[in-house]
Amino acid sequence: xxxxxxxxxxxANVKMVIDGQAHExxxxxxxxxxxxxxxxxxxxxxxxxxLSAPAVCRQCLVEIKGFPKPIPSCYTPVAxxxxxxxxxxxALDVRRQMLEFxxxxxxxxxxxxxKAGECMLQKHYFDWDARVTRNDGGKVHKAKVVxxxxxxxxxxxxxxxxxRCIRVCSEVARQQDLVMAFRGDRQLLTTAPGQxxxxxxxLNTVDVCPVGALTAKDxxxxxxxxxxxxxxxxxxxxxxxxxxxxxxxxxxxQRLVPRLNPAVNKYWMCDEGRMTYKRVHYNxxxxxxxxxxxxxxxxxxxxxxxxxxxxxxxxxxxxxxxxSAQLTNEDFFAISRLAGxxxxxxxxxxxxxxxxxxxxxxxxxxxxxxxTGAKLIGGLSLRTAAELKQDLETRVxxxxxxxxxxxxVAPLDWLPTLVVLASQxxxxxxxxxxxxxxxxWAETEGSFTNRQGKVQRLHAAIAPAxxxxxxxxxxxxxxxxxxxxxxxxxxxxxxxxxxxxxSLLSGAEWGKPEAPVQLRFANSRG
Amino acid sequence: MDxxxxxxxxVVIGFGDAANLPEDDQLPTESMPLNMGxxxxxxxxxxxxxxxxxxxxxxxxxxxxxxxxxxxEKEAENATWTQIFxxxxxxxxxxxxxxxxxxxxxxxxLLDIDKKIPERAQFIRVxxxxxxxxTDHMTCLAASAMELAAFTVYFYLMKAREWLWxxxxxxxxxxxxxxxxxxxxxxxxxxxxxxxxxxxxLRRCRATIADVDKMLTSNRIxxxxxxxxxxxxxxxxxxxGLTGPVxxxxxxxxxxxxxxxxxxxxxxxFDVPVGCKGDNFDRYAVRVEEMRQSMRILEQAxxxxxxxxxxxxxxxxxLPPKREVYNTIESMIAHFKLIMDxxxxxxGEIYSFTEGGNGELGxxxxxxxxxxxxxxxxxxxxxxNLAVLNKILPGLFIADLVPTFGMTNMIGxxxxx
Numbered sequence: 001x002x003x004x005x006x007x008x009x010x011x012a013n014v015k016m017v018i019d020g021q022a023h024e025x026x027x028x029x030x031x032x033x034x035x036x037x038x039x040x041x042x043x044x045x046x047x048x049x050x051l052s053a054p055a056v057c058r059q060c061l062v063e064i065k066g067f068p069k070p071i072p073s074c075y076t077p078v079a080x081x082x083x084x085x086x087x088x089x090x091a092l093d094v095r096r097q098m099l100e101f102x103x104x105x106x107x108x109x110x111x112x113x114x115k116a117g118e119c120m121l122q123k124h125y126f127d128w129d130a131r132v133t134r135n136d137g138g139k140v141h142k143a144k145v146v147x148x149x150x151x152x153x154x155x156x157x158x159x160x161x162x163x164r165c166i167r168v169c170s171e172v173a174r175q176q177d178l179v180m181a182f183r184g185d186r187q188l189l190t191t192a193p194g195q196x197x198x199x200x201x202x203l204n205t206v207d208v209c210p211v212g213a214l215t216a217k218d219x220x221x222x223x224x225x226x227x228x229x230x231x232x233x234x235x236x237x238x239x240x241x242x243x244x245x246x247x248x249x250x251x252x253x254q255r256l257v258p259r260l261n262p263a264v265n266k267y268w269m270c271d272e273g274r275m276t277y278k279r280v281h282y283n284x285x286x287x288x289x290x291x292x293x294x295x296x297x298x299x300x301x302x303x304x305x306x307x308x309x310x311x312x313x314x315x316x317x318x319x320x321x322x323x324s325a326q327l328t329n330e331d332f333f334a335i336s337r338l339a340g341x342x343x344x345x346x347x348x349x350x351x352x353x354x355x356x357x358x359x360x361x362x363x364x365x366x367x368x369x370x371x372t373g374a375k376l377i378g379g380l381s382l383r384t385a386a387e388l389k390q391d392l393e394t395r396v397x398x399x400x401x402x403x404x405x406x407x408x409v410a411p412l413d414w415l416p417t418l419v420v421l422a423s424q425x426x427x428x429x430x431x432x433x434x435x436x437x438x439x440x441w442a443e444t445e446g447s448f449t450n451r452q453g454k455v456q457r458l459h460a461a462i463a464p465a466x467x468x469x470x471x472x473x474x475x476x477x478x479x480x481x482x483x484x485x486x487x488x489x490x491x492x493x494x495x496x497x498x499x500x501x502x503s504l505l506s507g508a509e510w511g512k513p514e515a516p517v518q519l520r521f522a523n524s525r526g
Numbered sequence: 527m528d529x530x531x532x533x534x535x536x537v538v539i540g541f542g543d544a545a546n547l548p549e550d551d552q553l554p555t556e557s558m559p560l561n562m563g564x565x566x567x568x569x570x571x572x573x574x575x576x577x578x579x580x581x582x583x584x585x586x587x588x589x590x591x592x593x594x595x596x597x598x599e600k601e602a603e604n605a606t607w608t609q610i611f612x613x614x615x616x617x618x619x620x621x622x623x624x625x626x627x628x629x630x631x632x633x634x635x636l637l638d639i640d641k642k643i644p645e646r647a648q649f650i651r652v653x654x655x656x657x658x659x660x661t662d663h664m665t666c667l668a669a670s671a672m673e674l675a676a677f678t679v680y681f682y683l684m685k686a687r688e689w690l691w692x693x694x695x696x697x698x699x700x701x702x703x704x705x706x707x708x709x710x711x712x713x714x715x716x717x718x719x720x721x722x723x724x725x726x727x728l729r730r731c732r733a734t735i736a737d738v739d740k741m742l743t744s745n746r747i748x749x750x751x752x753x754x755x756x757x758x759x760x761x762x763x764x765x766x767g768l769t770g771p772v773x774x775x776x777x778x779x780x781x782x783x784x785x786x787x788x789x790x791x792x793x794x795x796f797d798v799p800v801g802c803k804g805d806n807f808d809r810y811a812v813r814v815e816e817m818r819q820s821m822r823i824l825e826q827a828x829x830x831x832x833x834x835x836x837x838x839x840x841x842x843x844x845l846p847p848k849r850e851v852y853n854t855i856e857s858m859i860a861h862f863k864l865i866m867d868x869x870x871x872x873x874g875e876i877y878s879f880t881e882g883g884n885g886e887l888g889x890x891x892x893x894x895x896x897x898x899x900x901x902x903x904x905x906x907x908x909x910x911n912l913a914v915l916n917k918i919l920p921g922l923f924i925a926d927l928v929p930t931f932g933m934t935n936m937i938g939x940x941x942x943x
Contacts, residue, residue, distance in 0.1 A: 103855050103856060106855045108852070108853070108854070108855050108858050110855075110858050110859060111858075111862075116862060117866055121859070122859045122862060122863060125856065125859045125860075126841075126842065126859060126860065126863040129856070130841040130842045130860060131841065131856065132841070132846070132850065132854070132856055132857060133850075133854040133855070133856045520866065520867070
């Protein structure tokens with residue numbers, strides 16, 4: 001017997017009946033998961049696929065033949081010969097009654113609630129109840145605006161006490177920040193004595209909150225959720241490469257939310273990563289600049305090509321190319337090709353953002369999203385940011401092509417020739433003879449290679465700011481101005497070529513095009 | 527250069543030079559293309575007819591529709607089920623209530639609630655629908671009579687139509703674009719004095735129709751222009767899919783209200799008039815009689831009108847009362863979901879048809895289970911009715927085109943969608 005129970009022993013499948021249909025499931029599955037697999041709908045509030053199941057909301061009650069009472073399906077494992085009925089009148093009725101309890105003291109906030117439109121309470125009421133109120137008394141009132149953390153505001157009235165946020169804190173962030181206080185209809189969610197909800201993963205509580213109790217200060221009152229368009233992408237905050245959805249409306253990013261990837265980030269992402277979108281709309285270089293004045297693309301490209309060609313012809317050994325590890329694989333590949341074939345320089349440096357804090361949950365110390373990709377494409381000849389600093393200080397370099405965002409390494413304004421491809425205004429742009437506006441990660445198709453070596457796709461969620469263009473396109477146009485015969489039509493073509501030339505990328509897939517979906521019609525939400 | 531006096535005597539007829547004609551021969555005639563419309567007083571509803579005329583005679587006709595195309599079907603795919611009602615108002619815009627009802631019935635069948643619509647709501651739908659049928663026919667007769675110079679008739683009928691529209695305006699808030707019907711019933715109950723007012727209006731309308739009958743039916747000029755003109759055979763009516771007064775004028779005894787009763791039409795005693803020759807006069811006469819039959823239905827409906835709710839009591843379909851929305855979370859959520867996501871109609875397809883002002887008004891709707899239709903196709907009766915003109919106009923005089931077109935009662939909003 002003991003051997004059979006050991007985790008290593010193969011478990012027999014379980015044969016059982018759900019809603020009159022015979023099914024077979026692996027042992028250990030919960031009834032709720034089994035129902036989801038076979039398409040029997042069972043609602044839930046407190047259960048979350050990434051968290052433990054406390055069975056507090058009683059919204060997933062089902063009837064099991066032979067059991068005297070309805071059973072919470074999220075908590076109960078499947079068993080042989082079990083007969084589950086998810087939609088019997090009794091099961092539907094007890095769920096309705098539980099929902100009625102939940103609605104009893106819920107404030108009438110939909111018009112002013114951030115969660116409206118993606119609210120599970122709204123959805124479950126409409127799908128499973130849709131009856132009028134029987135409450136002829138008042139409601140219990142609680143605090144409406146509780147500043148619980150750096151990023152989060154709590155509305156205790158709206159809370160349905162599902163405890164998902166408490167479990168996110170304890171199971172994902174591994175911190176006991178939130179607790180329940182009091183009992184009955186006075187029960188409320190609050191911070192633990194002496195604690196604030198300030199852990200680095202606090203905004204995940206807003207995602208998992210089934211109602212509008214926990215709202216993000218950053219997103220609060222800025223946009224109705226159903227107006228947003230979701231585009232799948234990857235967080236540019238660090239080398240982890242958490243999968244995200246960009247939620248944008250009218251060409252402005254409103255928020256980033258995590259997207260399920262069991263191999264990378266599961267259901268979660270860190271608070272820092274969620275704020276990376278701010279840079280997309282901050283201090284952008286929107287027009288090509290020649291000697292500090294706006295110029296046309298044609299004029300700026302011609303001038304850049306002239307300067308770089310001159311430097312190359314004079315002394316290729318003093319011409320350097322700096323590539324940021326924030327560039328996509330495609331940008332990196334195309335500019336590397338330009339540097340090798342047409343600038344004929346061996347001084348290609350890899351720079352980017354510096355090191356930062358890290359943990360063993362999701363956050364990497366390397367704050368660049370594509371260091372791995374850059375190293376795969378650039379190979380062993382890539383020089384480091386330290387070498388760049390040294391070469392600038394010793395004045396080995398006299399001409400520089402700087403691509404992407406790079407932490408300040410040394411003053412650049414003395415350089416006789418400086419061409420910059422940048423997204424943001426700043427000292428390099430100010431010092432550059434020619435500055436060309438570069439599209440950012442949320443504005444282009446492309447890919448990042450994360451610290452695990454996974455090549456992950458980015459999709460354009462919004463149009464590039466001003467006249468900004470993707471790096472591979474600028475590289476191709478600069479190349480043509482310098483006499484190249486090659487060009488690229490789109491990022492996919494660059495990716496295909498990179499995959500052929502870089503053996504370590506040969507397994508990567510470009511994937512399908514993804515059109516943005518408006519949340520209003522994305523049925524899965526709320 | 528020719529002598530100027532010689533040039534002055536040169537006469538050209540058609541492509542020929544008169545001087546070259548044999549003296550005793552007939553003058554040659556050649557057919558001439560003639561565009562009528564889309565901007566022509568007789569082409570009401572905005573339609574273009576490219577005629578090939580031989581003198582005054584029409585040799586062939588090419589009826590070109592589409593000038594009032596508003597992408598109804600595409601717009602519907604981007605609106606919630608309820609938001610489509612205002613678009614249906616603009617289909618046949620002289621009888622919007624009939625379109626409202628036809629569309630609502632189609633969606634209700636998909637939702638499988640068509641048998642649960644409150645009885646009072648069904649009676650109200652019949653009442654507003656029959657009022658609309660009368661206004662539809664009045665518009666048709668008034669315009670056609672005017673085009674045959676009977677201006678008095680036009681004013682008499684327009685005045686009567688206005689009495690009816692004023693009543694509907696009292697009821698719905700809009701004179702023409704009522705949007706009064708909802709999925710699950712109608713938006714509001716009849717006004718308190720609706721029935722007495724309607725009875726009074728019907729009394730006056732009867733007198734008006736009697737006057738019009740006197741002025742037109744035995745009017746020599748009118749009869750000369752209508753009798754035997756634009757004859758359609760019963761076989762052609764079936765072949766071309768003609769319905770409504772145009773189809774019935776040919777003797778085709780088909781009225782959706784009788785043959786496939788919907789709402790509560792099977793409870794009323796009314797006749798379906800049919801013509802015997804299929805000419806313009808028959809179409810006129812059928813319409814006059816249909817108005818009288820509609821009045822019969824109206825009077826019976828008012829007599830039998832039951833009490834009760836006018837909207838289905840189902841939070842997933844009908845908006846809850848505002849008082850509840852503002853004061854209870856349950857109704858607030860229902861309201862929010864119905865407005866933002868729309869009514870959730872189960873996946874499926876349906877063709878539902880009713881008797882519109884011009885004939886069989888059909889809605890073919892496909893739902894993919896969301897708050898918007900995946901497809902919302904309209905079968906506009908006057909599209910088929912208009913198409914037959916290509917067949918019946920050749921051989922008639924240009925002047926005959928006007929009453930023949932008028933009697934098809936082409937409504938651009940419905941035909942072109």
